[in-house]
Amino acid sequence: MKTREEMIRDIHRRIREYEAERRKKRARAAVITASLTPVCGAAVLGTVLLKGGMLSPSAPPVITPDGGSQVTAELTTEGFTSGSTEIPAAETLPVTTASFSDVTAATETENVEETSAAAVQTEAVPVTTDAAEGAEAPAETAAPAEDNTGTGMTVPTEQPAGNADRLLISSYPSPGSESMTAPRPGHSGMAWHLYEAKEEYRDTADYHVKADIFTESDQVLDAGMIQAEAERLSGLGYDVKVESEPVQTGGDYYYLAFVMTYEQLEDFPASPEYGYVLRLYDY
Amino acid sequence: MDNGAESYRRFRENGDETELDKIITDYSDGLMLYLTSIVGNIHIAEELTEDTFVLLGTKKPKFREKCSFRTWLYTIGRNKALNYLKKTSRHPAIPIEDTAGLVSDEEAVEEAYIRKEDMITVHRAMRRLSPEYQQVLWLTYFEGLSNKEAAAVMKKTVRSVESLLYRARRSLRTQLEKEGFEYENT
Incomplete structure (x- = not known):
């Protein structure tokens, strides 16, 4: 039998868990919506291009012979003429569609842009349509590991220890707020960009993560305590080390730096003494 | 003691968790003993009591004040208990010889809640x-609910509660x- 205090504590814990789960579901729904929007946009764009005759074999080429540094696209449809638009390569959006499978293969060495009136007005976002080369889709998304123009994802030149063959995510573009409340001891919280990256790449990638740790009242800044925590996590199989950065007011700011798998992120073993804020290394 | 409605309103509207704590403090023992009479096991009744308060804290159902707060709360608890019985397909009553281990816990709660020896x-x-x-019997004698309120909790008509109460009293008296219990009056 529980005492009344234990019952009250358990009830509050269960209420908090329920609310956290509900927030997670909402965030998941938002991520799905956000990821479907560009796909739908691409589908609409494809339809417009198809109807406009741009995708027919007789259509004028959309890739210039100079490797795609500049693209000239001219749309002529019955009710709509966009005219000619020139866009610098760095500002445009890599798009792969079923009809451009030959173009897709060239993305590692060439910047390939497909422009239209709609694309010019759209903010650059990573788009990979479902039809594009079937099962190769994730690889295409992950491919520009050394080419930061596409997905907005960056990978450090010197990668920390980890599986060299796997994609290592260290940053992710996200409009979400980065400020968050320090979790209570025994809990961990992810920054929005890390959550989104994790949901997108799941177990196809590893994650380069920084973590600040907190007690009930304050952030833990003591190097010894952070080192002890790193050793505990290392003992649990985490690739973790203590890193520091100088701060303007003097001294150093210490934090934990990880290379984590998706599963390790999902099942992060928070110590009952600390709360953890996890975020991508180069957020 | 039935300040639950006001506490619950404050919890629901302002998110004041101390108000929920007050409700738990005031009603948990009574609810637990009542649910024990349904499921026949105080540990399960304890879980169901907790589930009932978690439901108040998460879904925050609206209390429409058509009955007392206690009646409303006990109705939620009863629904939880009936769902539990439906899921487990257990008979609510368990043989008395199987309850030896449960009795001490129940006695502790009982003694804390019911202070009079008789x-x-x-x-x-x-x-x-x-x-x-x-x-x-629990609802009418120990919780002080009227027949009408007990009928609302048990989802029965007032008439059938009166009839049930009459038969229950006779059985209790026999028991x-x-x-060897002696009556001062009958």
Whole structure:
């Protein structure tokens, strides 16, 4: 039998868990919506291009012979003429569609842009349509590991220890707020960009993560305590080390730096003494 | 003691968790003992009591003040208990010989909640009765609910609660006589 205090504590814990789960579901729904929007946009764009005759074999080429540094696209449809638009390569959006499978293969060495009136007005976002080369889709998304123009994802030149063959995510573009409340001891919280990256790449990638740790009242800044925590996590199989950065007011700011798998992120073993804020290394 | 409605309103509207704590403090023991009369096991009743308060804290159902807060709360708890019984397909009553390990815990809660010695004797005798008799006696004698309120909790008509109460009283009396309980008046 529980005492009344234990019952009250358990009830509050269960209420908090329920609310956290509900927030997670909402965030998941938002991520799905956000990821479907560009796909739908691409589908609409494809339809417009198809109807406009741009995708027919007789259509004028959309890739210039100079490797795609500049693209000239001219749309002529019955009710709509966009005219000619020139866009610098760095500002445009890599798009792969079923009809451009030959173009897709060239993305590692060439910047390939497909422009239209709609694309010019759209903010650059990573788009990979479902039809594009079937099962190769994730690889295409992950491919520009050394080419930061596409997905907005960056990978450090010197990668920390980890599986060299796997994609290592260290940053992710996200409009979400980065400020968050320090979790209570025994809990961990992810920054929005890390959550989104994790949901997108799941177990196809590893994650380069920084973590600040907190007690009930304050952030833990003591190097010894952070080192002890790193050793505990290392003992649990985490690739973790203590890193520091100088701060303007003097001294150093210490934090934990990880290379984590998706599963390790999902099942992060928070110590009952600390709360953890996890975020991508180069957020 | 029925300040639950006001506390619940403050919890629901302002998110004041201390108000929920007050509700738990005031109602958990009574609810637990009432649910014990349905499921026949105080540990399961404890879980169901907790589930009932978690439901208040998460779904925050609206209390429309058509009955007292206690009646409303006990109705939620009863629904939880009936769902539990439906899921587990267990008979609500368990043989008395199987309850030896449960009795001490129940006694502890009982003694904390029911402070009068003779009432404790009555409550213990009640445990020998059928679940329906236990429920109706618990609601009317120990929780002080009117027949109408008890009918609302048990989802019965007032008339059938009156009839049930009459039969329950007779059974309880027989049980108490077996145990040597003496009446001051009948």
